[in-house]
Amino acid sequence: MMVSTRFHLLGCLLAIATATALQAADNLAHESTTGSVRSISVEPRYVELSSSNRQQYLLVSGQMSDGRLIDLSRVARCDVADSKLARVDGHRVVGIANGETRLTISAAGNALELPVRVAGFDRYPPVHFANDIVPLFSRLGCNGGGCHGKATGQNGFKLSVFGFDPVADYGALVKEARGRRVFPAGPERSLVVEKALAEVPHGGGRRMEPGSTEHELLLEWIKQGLPVGNSDAPRPARLYVSPNMRVLRFGGEQQILATVVFSDGAVRDVTAAALYATNAASVAEVNSTGLVGVGHVPGEAAITVNYMGLVAAVQILVPRPSAPDSDPYPSIRANNRIDELVWEKLRNLGIVPSGLADDATFLRRLYLDTLGTLPTSDEVRAFLCNPSESKRSEQIERVLARDEYADFWALKWSDVLLVDRKALGDRGAYELHRWLRQQLAANRPYDAWVRELLTASGNSGGYGPTNLYRVLRTPEELTRAVSQAFLGIRLECAQCHHHPFERWSQDDFYGLAGFFNGLERKPLGAGRDLVFHSGLRDMTIPVFNRVVPTHVLDGRPLTSGDGDPRQRLAQWMTEPGNPWFARLLANRLWKQFFGRGLVDPEDDLRSTNPATNEPLLSYLTQQVVASGFDVKTIMRQMLASRTYQLSSAANATNADDERNFSHYYVRRLPAEVLLDAICDATGAPEAFVGSPPGTRAIELWDNRLPSYFLEIFGRPQRNSPCECGRSSEPTMSQALHLMNAPEIERKISDPSGRVARLVQSGADPSAIVEELCLVAIGRAPAERERQVAEELFAGGSNQDAAEDFLWALLNSYDFLFTH
Numbered sequence: 001m002m003v004s005t006r007f008h009l010l011g012c013l014l015a016i017a018t019a020t021a022l023q024a025a026d027n028l029a030h031e032s033t034t035g036s037v038r039s040i041s042v043e044p045r046y047v048e049l050s051s052s053n054r055q056q057y058l059l060v061s062g063q064m065s066d067g068r069l070i071d072l073s074r075v076a077r078c079d080v081a082d083s084k085l086a087r088v089d090g091h092r093v094v095g096i097a098n099g100e101t102r103l104t105i106s107a108a109g110n111a112l113e114l115p116v117r118v119a120g121f122d123r124y125p126p127v128h129f130a131n132d133i134v135p136l137f138s139r140l141g142c143n144g145g146g147c148h149g150k151a152t153g154q155n156g157f158k159l160s161v162f163g164f165d166p167v168a169d170y171g172a173l174v175k176e177a178r179g180r181r182v183f184p185a186g187p188e189r190s191l192v193v194e195k196a197l198a199e200v201p202h203g204g205g206r207r208m209e210p211g212s213t214e215h216e217l218l219l220e221w222i223k224q225g226l227p228v229g230n231s232d233a234p235r236p237a238r239l240y241v242s243p244n245m246r247v248l249r250f251g252g253e254q255q256i257l258a259t260v261v262f263s264d265g266a267v268r269d270v271t272a273a274a275l276y277a278t279n280a281a282s283v284a285e286v287n288s289t290g291l292v293g294v295g296h297v298p299g300e301a302a303i304t305v306n307y308m309g310l311v312a313a314v315q316i317l318v319p320r321p322s323a324p325d326s327d328p329y330p331s332i333r334a335n336n337r338i339d340e341l342v343w344e345k346l347r348n349l350g351i352v353p354s355g356l357a358d359d360a361t362f363l364r365r366l367y368l369d370t371l372g373t374l375p376t377s378d379e380v381r382a383f384l385c386n387p388s389e390s391k392r393s394e395q396i397e398r399v400l401a402r403d404e405y406a407d408f409w410a411l412k413w414s415d416v417l418l419v420d421r422k423a424l425g426d427r428g429a430y431e432l433h434r435w436l437r438q439q440l441a442a443n444r445p446y447d448a449w450v451r452e453l454l455t456a457s458g459n460s461g462g463y464g465p466t467n468l469y470r471v472l473r474t475p476e477e478l479t480r481a482v483s484q485a486f487l488g489i490r491l492e493c494a495q496c497h498h499h500p501f502e503r504w505s506q507d508d509f510y511g512l513a514g515f516f517n518g519l520e521r522k523p524l525g526a527g528r529d530l531v532f533h534s535g536l537r538d539m540t541i542p543v544f545n546r547v548v549p550t551h552v553l554d555g556r557p558l559t560s561g562d563g564d565p566r567q568r569l570a571q572w573m574t575e576p577g578n579p580w581f582a583r584l585l586a587n588r589l590w591k592q593f594f595g596r597g598l599v600d601p602e603d604d605l606r607s608t609n610p611a612t613n614e615p616l617l618s619y620l621t622q623q624v625v626a627s628g629f630d631v632k633t634i635m636r637q638m639l640a641s642r643t644y645q646l647s648s649a650a651n652a653t654n655a656d657d658e659r660n661f662s663h664y665y666v667r668r669l670p671a672e673v674l675l676d677a678i679c680d681a682t683g684a685p686e687a688f689v690g691s692p693p694g695t696r697a698i699e700l701w702d703n704r705l706p707s708y709f710l711e712i713f714g715r716p717q718r719n720s721p722c723e724c725g726r727s728s729e730p731t732m733s734q735a736l737h738l739m740n741a742p743e744i745e746r747k748i749s750d751p752s753g754r755v756a757r758l759v760q761s762g763a764d765p766s767a768i769v770e771e772l773c774l775v776a777i778g779r780a781p782a783e784r785e786r787q788v789a790e791e792l793f794a795g796g797s798n799q800d801a802a803e804d805f806l807w808a809l810l811n812s813y814d815f816l817f818t819h
Contacts, residue, residue, distance in 0.1 A: 036064065036065050036108075037062040037063065037064060037065075037070075037072070037107070037108035037109065037110060038062075038063050038064060038065050039062070039063050039110055040060060040061065040062050040063070040072060040076070040105070040107050040108065040110040040111075040112060041060075041061050041063070041112075042058055042059065042060050042061075042105055042112065042114060043058070043059040043061075043242050043257055044056065044058075044259075045114065046114055046115045046116070046117070047086075047093050047103060047114055047115070047116040047117070048116075048117050048119075048267075049086065049093070049094075049095035049116070049117070049118045049119070049121070050095075050118075050119050050120045050121075050266075051119075051120035051121060051123065051124065051125040052120075052125050052266060052268060053266075053267065053268045053269055054094065054095050054121075054213065055092055055093065055094045055095070055213060055269060055272070056092065056093045056269045057073075057091060057092050057255075057257055057269055057271040057272070058073060058076075058078065058091045058092070058093065058105070058257075059071075059073055059091075059242055059243075059255055059256075059257040060072040060073045060076040060091065060105060060107055061243075062107060062108055062110070068247065069243075069246065069247075070252070071246075071252075071253055071254045071255050072107040072108060073091045073255040074090065074091060074253070074255065074291075075107060075108075076091060076105050076106065076107035077105070077106045077107065078090075078091060078093070078103060078104070078105050079103070079104045079106075080093070080101055080102075080103050080104075080116065081101045081102040081103070081104070082099065082101040083096075084096060084097060084099075085097050085098075085099040085100075085101045085116070085118050086101060086103075086116055086118055088103075091255070092272075093116065094213075095118045095121050096118070096121065097118060097121055097122075098118050098119055098120070098121050098122060099117075099118055100115065100116065100117050100118070101116045101118075102114070102115060102116060103115075103116050124220045124224075126224065126227060126229065126230075127217065127220055127221040127224055127227060127229070128227070128228075128229030128230070128233050129166060129169075129170050129221070129226075129227065129228050129229050130163075130166040130228075130229060131229065131233060131234075131235065131236070131308070132217060132221065132229075133217075133218070133221055134163035134166050134169060134308070135163070135270075135273055135307065135308050136214055136217060136218065136273070137159060137163060137169070138162060138163055138275060138308075139214070139272075139273050139274075139275065140196065140207040140208060140214065141204070141207065142159060142196075142204070142207065143159040143160065143161060143162055143163050143169070144161070144162070147204055149161035149162065154203065154204075155203065156177070157172065157176075157177075157181070158172055159172060159173075163308075164506070165543060168543075170228060173192065174226050182222055182226060183222070184222055184223075184225060184226060187219045187222035187223050188219065190222055192218070193215070193218055193219065193222070195207075196208050196214075196215075196218070197209075197210055197215070213272065234262040234263045234264040234266060235262065235263045236260045236261075236262055236263075236307065236308045236309075236310055237260075237261055237262055237263045238260070238261045238310065239258065239259070239260050239270075239274075239305065239307055239310035239311065239312045240258070240259045240260075240261070240312070241256055241257065241258050241259075241305050241312040241313070241314050242256070242257045242259075243256075243314065244314060244315065245314065245315040245316075245317065246314070246315075246316060246317070247317045247318075247319065248284070248292075248294045248316055248317070248318050249294075249318070249319070249321060250294065250295065250296045250318070250321060251294065251295070251296070252293075252294050252318075253291060253292065253293050253294075254291075254292040254314075254316065255290060255291050255292075256271065256276070256286070256290035256291075256292065256303065256305060256314055257269075257271055257290070258270045258271045258273075258274045258290065258305050258307065258312075259271075260307055260308075260310065270307045271289070271290050272289065273307060274290065274305050274306060274307040275304075275305070275306040275307070276288065276290050276303060276304065276305055276306075277303070277304045277306075277608075278292075278301050278302070278303055278304070279301060279302045279304070279608075279609055280299060280300065280301035280302070280659065281301075282295075282297045282299070282658075283295075283297050283298075283299040283300065283301040283316070283318055283659075284301035284303065284316045284318065286303050290305070292314070292316055294316065294318045297318070297656055298318050298319055298320040298349050298350065298351060298656070298657065299318055299349065299612075299657065299658075299659050299660060300315065300316065300317050300318070300349075300612055300659065300660075301315075301316045301318075302314070302315055302316075302608060302609065302610045303315075303316060304608040306608075309505070311606075311607060311608050312607070312608075313607055313608045313610060315610065317348065317349070318349075319348060319349045319350045320349060320350035320351055320653055321350065322350055329347050329350075329352070330352060332352075332353060332642075333642060334642060335640055335641050335642045335645075336637060336640060336641055337619060337637075338616065338619075338620075338637060338638065338641040338643055339641050339642045339643050341613060341615050341616040341619060342613065342616060342641075342643045342660075342661055344615075345612075345613045345615075345616070345660055346654075346660055346662050349657075349660060350653065351653045351654045351657055351660060351662045352651060352653045352654065352662070353643070353646055353654065353662045353663065354646045354647045354648070354649055354650060354651055354654060354662065354663035354664075355646070355647050355649075356642065356645055356646060356647060357645055357646060357647045357648070357664065358647075358779075359383060359384055359391075359392075360380065360383075360384060360778050360779035360780075361647070361648075361778070361779070361819065362392060362645055363375055363379070363380060363383050363384075363395065363778060364380075364777070364778030364779075364818070365664070365818055365819070366395065366396065366399055366639065367399065368669065368673060368818045369592060369593050369818065370399050370400065370405065370408070370593075370635070370639070371399060371402055371404040371405055371407075371408050372404065372407070372408035372411070372670070372672065372673040372676070372698045373402075373404045373408070373673070373676065373680075373696075373698070374676075374677050374680050374681070374775070374776075374778065375778060376680075376775065377771055377774035377775045380774045380775075380778055380779070381774065383395060392640075392645065393640055396636060396639045396640060397636075400632050400635065400636070403441075404696075404698065405440070405441075406437045406440040406441035407437065407696065407698045407699045408673075408698050409440045410433060410436045410437035410440055411672060411698050411699075411700070412592070412723070413436050413440070414432075414433050414436060414701070414703070414718070415716050415718060415722075415723055415725065415726060416485050416721055416722060416723065417432070417436070417453075417468060417485065417721070418468075418471045418472070418481065418718045418719070418720075418721060419432050419433050419436070419467075419471075419701070419703065419718060420471060420703055420704070420717070420718040420719070421701075421702050421703060421704045422704055423470070423471040424467050424470055424471055425527035426527070426702070427460075427461050427526070427527055427528065428460050428461070428467040428470055428471075428527065428528075429467070429701055429702060429703075430701050430702075431460070431461065431462065431463070431464035431467060432464040432465065432467040432468065433464075433701035434464055434701070435463075435464025435465055436464070443630065443631065443632050445628055445629040445630060446585055446624075446629040446630075446631055447574040447581070447629040448629070450486060450570070450573070450574055450581075451570040451571070451574050452465055453465040453468060454482070454486075454566055454569065454570040454573070455564060455566045455567055455570050456468065456469070456531065457531055457532045457533065457564070458530070458531060458532075459524065459528060459529075459530055460528050460529045460530075460531055461524070461526065461527070461528035466529070466531040469519055469521065469531045470521065470529055470531070473521075475513040475514070475515075475516040475517045475519070475539060476513055478513070478516040478519075479491060479509060479512050479513040479516065480492045480721070481721040482516075482721075483512065483553075484603050484721045484722060485603070485721040485722075486573060486581060486584065487553075487573065487578075487580040487581060487584060487605070488580055488583065488584035488587065488599070488602070488603045488604060488605035489504070489553070489580060489605060489606070490603070490604055490606075491504055491508070491509050491512070504553070506541050506548075507541075507548050508553055510539040510540070510541050510548040511539070511548050511549060511550055511551040511552075511553075511557070512550075512551070512552065512553060512569075513539045514536070514537065514538050514539045514548065514549070514550025514551070514558075514565070515550060515565045515566055515568075515569040516566070517536075517537040517538070517539050517550075518533050518534045518535050518536065518537045518565075519531070519532075519533050519534075520532050520533070520534050532564075533564040533565070533566060535562075535563075535564075535565075536550060536558060536565045538550050550565060552568075552569065552572045552573075555572065574629075576625045580605055582621045582624040582625050582629070583605060583617065583621045584602075584603060584605060585624055585629070585631070585634075586598075586617060586620035586621045586623070586624050586634065587599050587602050587603075587605070587611075587617060587620075588602050588603070589620075589631070589634055589635060589638060590602075590617075590620065590638065593635075593638050593639065593644055594638075594643070594644065594661055594664075594665065595664070595665030595666075595667050596658070596659065596661075596665060598611040598612055598613055598616060598617040598620075599611045599612075599617065600612075600659075601722070601724065602723070603721075603722050603723075612659045612660060613660070613661075620634065620637075623637065643661055644664075646661075646662070646663050646664050647663060647664060648663055648664040648665070648666050648819045649663065650662075650663050651663075664819065666817050666818065666819045667728065667817060667818050668728050668730060668816055668817050668818075669816060669817065669818060670713075670714070670726060670728065671697075671709070671710045671713035671714050671715045671726075672696075672697035672698045672700070672710065672715070673697070673698065674713055674816070675697040675707075675709050675710060675713070676696045676697050676698055677776075677815070678744065678747060678810060679696075679747065680775065681754070681772070681775050681776040681806065681809070681810060681815070682744075682747035682748050682750065682753050682754055682755070682806065682810075683750070683752075683753040683754030683755075683757065684746070684747035684748075684750040684752070684753040684754075688700065688705055688707070689705065689706065690702075690705075691705075697710065703715065703716070703717070703718055708737075709737065709741075709743070712731070712733050712734055712737055713727075713734055714726055714727030714728060714729075735811075738810060738811050738816075739811055744807075744810065745807075748803050748806050748807055748810075749803055754771075754772070754775070754806075755768075755772075755799065755802045755803050755806055756799070758771060758772075758802065759798050759799050759802060765789065765790075765793040765798060765801070765802075766789075768798065768802050768805075769781050769785065769786065769789040769805060772802070772805060772806050772809060773785060773809065776806070776809040776810065776815050777809060777812070777814040777815050785805075785809075788805070788808065789801070789805055792804050792805055
């Protein structure tokens, strides 16, 4: 078998991917070509400047003749009547002296006036370190994980990451290094000021401009004598952003206005002080001043706005523009409510979904996504020959009843629940995996088996779910894993500081950890433990040595009482009204069948990471609850949808869509599924050490079983409670292994394998080629495969030709990917 011949065959069967680019353009110039501005509006409706709110950004919007809103903030002209009281800098009004005046805003042939009131400018208000200086460091990036906020600090100066510990930050700035960082006698000469202005060498470069409001605030704090601030000072209570949602055309811009209301009712414009981030840079980007820019990729993005632990989000929708001579949006059949919600979103974006996948593609996709198993050649033939119009729904039912269903989903849940032989030992890992498979084989309601798992007590050698509390040993580990695995809340950040993208604090983290404090593990010998809970014990935040009452997220503290507190945790977590539990399950299932979660990553549910189709995720969440947490019921709806059955072939409108499910997203087969597929195609099963003959890779409970193939194709180590540990990215070592590994060569040429059996049966070359294509790629050979096969069988023995042909199939795009 010639290597050059095989590489030629491989080149005939592989596909190439393409990429798109983002390019920004001016908003008004673009919009002026598509309509006229009918009127303008401004936020806020009046400008009130005070000692604590010394500047106010303006959000100027124009309403187009077709009803659309566009941002005019950066092109509007702003004139203040009395320049002695206030001045205008772009679309920002800055106070100068006390008094009242008027502000005129003009844009696109429209004008309006706003009242301006300046009060309290005769003195700078008392500066509060936690409320004013810590947010300034966050804004300037000083306390980020890449600068002075990292674990070792930077150049001897360490701040708490994101300012979670203002007391320590104050000490580091004022008291450490003999106080050399601040100089009250000459604030301008303070090292912290000169470094930030880059007047002396600074590894972080210039962080603020001379004369800026940031510069003014830092100087004023030093002038006032470095005050800590009163402990009862008003705290930021609510963050408002405007607009909440905006539809932008290609090349458009949108300014964000951020406002904080303090606990005493005071209002402050924090547009220049907030932190901004986007969750979809290919659709929309945002700069440090809250200006959003979009390019030429349709879709939706969420812009996160963060100020002192308060978080809000702005949704940006970017539809694909319609050509002047384009046909109207087509009417597309919907199989169920899922399709209706997907079509509505695609219609708003101007994206037309692809057509349906053919029967062969659908069948292979269904088997791989649901069972992790290839259909046999007989199953493919039977399905393709079935004339029934309901054959797809009938096949879905048959697939969900197969034994491989429990094997495949037990493998997936074992990844999430860290079923790791290294941590649990043979007995513990086997028992937990076996218990999971039993729940899935019986289709036990999801909420029921999760409650049993969370409250498990007993002998780990005979009762599988207790092993969760052996792989996760501390309350902190359990809090991180359980909140992520079953609520989709990543609390690990809140263990050390306030979550940078959510409302969760250290109180929330240690309040939840209290449910697991008091878990006992008594060794029984032979790698077994007796697991039980000894009773409620509140947790203490180590840094502050402060006790936190045990409580659920957004809930009241538990009172002392008898019994295992995990019972109350499990009850709260699995109740139908829990805002995260059913939502996460719906999102997990969606990701499995559609290639991407409606929220991505699938286990990162937060307000600043919204779903790409919130009505759809809300509907699926309701269906989970209404079904009684029957997982297969939800699977049926997803699999029966036209959305799931779309072709992976893109059209002119959806080629760059990676978020809205306008076509099926192609994915590489997972490691265990791919190994089983190779064994099925070659007819040569894998021999796993210590496992009975015929054991499939998806059945394995031992994630540490030696297998070079599984290692290089991304089998996870199971050290994180998510599917993120499983790699699906192709690598050079994978490609070389498939092409050159003697193990795969032995399977192809196995004397009792598929090729040998076909040749020995006397089948003619066309029958051999058809059988190999049906079993490997789930369809009859196309013209390209027939041509290659003719060349091979014309030049040598049927055995060698069939082996070469199967080798080429195993290295092909159609085999390695679900499409």
